[in-house]
Amino acid sequence: MACVTGYRVLPDQAAWLTLPLEFPWKDFVDDVSWAAEVADDRAVAEAPAAVRTAIAESALTLVRAEPPLPGVQERFWWLPSIGGSVVVAHLTAVELDESLGAQPLESFVFLGAGGMIQNIIEVEGTAFDTALDCVLLVAVEDSTIALRRLLGRTARMLLMLDVFVDDGGALHEAQHDISALFTSIEVVH
Incomplete structure (x- = not known):
């Protein structure tokens, strides 16, 4: 029997966005740069600045939130x-x-x-x-x-x-x- 060493998640990128648990993460030095990138990616091109700001603020709130249970x-x-x-x-x-x-x-x-x-x-x-x-x-x-x-x-x-x-x-x-x-x-x- 083969030994299980871990897992890999392959989320549908159109449905799910990974919320980092800590920074630096990938190419992002901090949560602010990550949230700005999320806002740029998710807002439609002609969206007003207020929409981008709202998306960035939501992203920051979520990425800074503690997971509901330990060990996530x-x-x-x-x-x-x-x-x-x-x-x-x-x-x-x-x-x-x-x-x-x-x-x-x-x-x-x-x-x-x-x-x-x-x-x-x-x-x-x-x-x-x-x-x-x-x-x-x-x-x-x-x-x-x-x-x-x-x-x-x-x-x-x-x-x-x-x-x-x-x-x-x-x-x-x-x-x-x-x-x-x-x-x-x-x-x-």
Whole structure:
């Protein structure tokens, strides 16, 4: 049996933009230069300066935000949400020891988030040995938010793709692209 050494995400560039977790990142020295580039890329050519400024400010807010759970290794901004309800996907990978590897995948559904299950289904056609797609309702302060969590497991690794939103409509609109982002994950041997 081949040993799993990691994963690779191949997001649809028309749907998702990587939100760096730290700078420098690639050719960007800091978050301000990154946000300016995002604004230039995402605003239509004839867009007024106010539109570019708003996109840059949104990008800065998101890139400076702390991930909702510890251990996030990658995050992605759903591009159709620019100017609307923000949708950000957070990817966490955890190495599993033998005892955790033997646990049913369902036992990881609430990991770090708690909540109440609204829906849970098995997912086919992924790079994982087993995969689940779950929607949870999670209490946060005085409100309840939705969490769509996709879990994938190999013999030695658990990956969680989490999307926390306070607008269920945005989660519904993004559902196809969220599923496609999850199935784009490749297991590296």
